[in-house]
Amino acid sequence: MTGYVIRRILYTIPILFGVSLIIFFLFHWVGGDPVLQMLGKHATPDQVAELRHELGFDQPKWKQYLDYLGQLATFEFGRSYSTRQRISEMILDGIGPSFLLASLGFLITLSLAIIIALVSAYYRGKWIDRAVVLICVAGMSVSALAYILFGQYFLAYKLGWFPISGYEKGFPQNLAYVAMPVIIWVMVGLGWDVRFFRTSILDETYKDYVRTARSKGLSEKKIFLKHILKNSMIPIITYVVIQIPFLILGSFLLESFFSIPGIGSITIDAINNSDFPVLKAMTTLISVLMIFGNLMTDILYTLVDPRVRLQ
């Protein structure tokens, strides 16, 4: 088991290298010249050369790549072009609000979805199950933007239940600001989760071993909780763990609509300002988190599924 985990972690090193190469290639060859974008149309060649030297773009590409690897190793990506802030500090500042919003949204959606899916699957085919499926599809069909507009106009502006947008540090006032985004997060995600969990559970319900359990004389409730649920956890865990990286990234859409200064907002601002190093740092961060999420999934699998061979 330990050997397997160590091997799995070692596997991520070549993946990280590959990802770093791709990101470097995209930013240094495909992405356009950041120096020209920063100085604008009227820059003299002297100014361009000077800035290029200052930012290190006159160096050979392999040296630039090594610099980037150094940044990746220390997680120190230099300073933002637009605000001159250190990027590592920007990320650290942004993680807090992003994590608060996303973890609340994620956990509430997850627990609600599992409960609803269990009830729905247990009463499969009955009216309660049909109603759940219908509501899920309806919820999935409404755009997140509609929820945002409705929430900001009616709940915040007309009724004054929530602040319209913005953020304040410190407990508990931060909760007031994330409350509505969290509710919208749950509304948007719930339908998808419920449907996926319900299907995962029902997939197991019709398997032969369930019939065997029934012929042992187990009650339906026990079959459901002991046999079916445990087996349906395998796809559910994958689905859930894959979402964990987004807890740190937050929601790009919700953060920018509600002016929450999280990672999502930082990234959107960087895109608008062509803030080259910030974007590179964010892309790298997202990739690393994704690799980490996959790693977690694989390790969790060995704990839940005896069929995953450790050799």
Next chain:
Amino acid sequence: MSEPLLEIKNLTKSFFFKEGFFFKSVHELQAVKEVDLTISKGKTLGLVGESGCGKSTLGLCLVRLLKPTSGSILFESSNIAAAQGKDLLRLRRDIQMIFQDPYESLNPRMTIEDALVEPYQIHQPELTRTQILGEIKALLEVCGLSVQTLKKYPHEFSGGQRQRICIARALSVKPKFIVCDEAVSALDVSIQAQIINLLMDLQKQFDLTYLFISHDLSVVRHICDDVAVMYLGRVVEQAPTDALFRRPCHPYTQALLSAAPFTDLKRDTKGRIELQGDVPSPIQPPSGCAFHPRCWKVTEECRRVIPRLERLEEQHDAACFHPDLK
């Protein structure tokens, strides 16, 4: 004939399903129709027929994993067709089933120990874990499995070993009657022989009664005392094994036997009987005798009237207006 353990009378199992989006119409599919069968204590009754003829449905009704639509099942003289709750739980001890697919019928996330302990916990809650394990170890030995089996998961075993585990599981509650639903058809031929021998040994040792559902006629001939042939939900012929294989009376049985490779059976001069067409849909079965569209002896009567099982000779019944009597 020894005393009957199980008597099936006029058993029918229908499935209903809806069709159409706005105007739902309910269709009825009679998988098992008015079946009468008797299974004697300590004997093996073979149930043969092609896929979809209702033999598995009948088996599932007998172990009461399905509830029959009508008719009665007398087990030790009490009707179990509608048993519920405590009676049904009691029944799970007396009647067990060995399923077709040993790969699918064990929970992949449970060790063999956990899977085997479960029946004891349900039916003999007074036993301690040590007592249960003692029982299980004895059971494993009877089924030709080692004690190391217990800590492993189902995927670590071959098909034959898994089926032994399934047999051990079925035996754990000390049943009187076991339904073997295609119990060996998912296995290699050499493994089939081992499992069949194991089933026959166990029958002697524990005085078991079997209903052996199979489409493999040579296996049925080898182990069954009596055989019943099903076609489209009905039993069309039943007789002691030897009589049925030597002198089949119903045209369908004759066709079925002629399609199977036996070297020792004397065939009549007709040789292989090739049936025309496919099995009709059970949703819209043919009028009269269900076999009439494929039968070479068909008459007007066959198209109108459903033939009943009738005694032709001692212990030999067939449902046909024109049975072969020699």
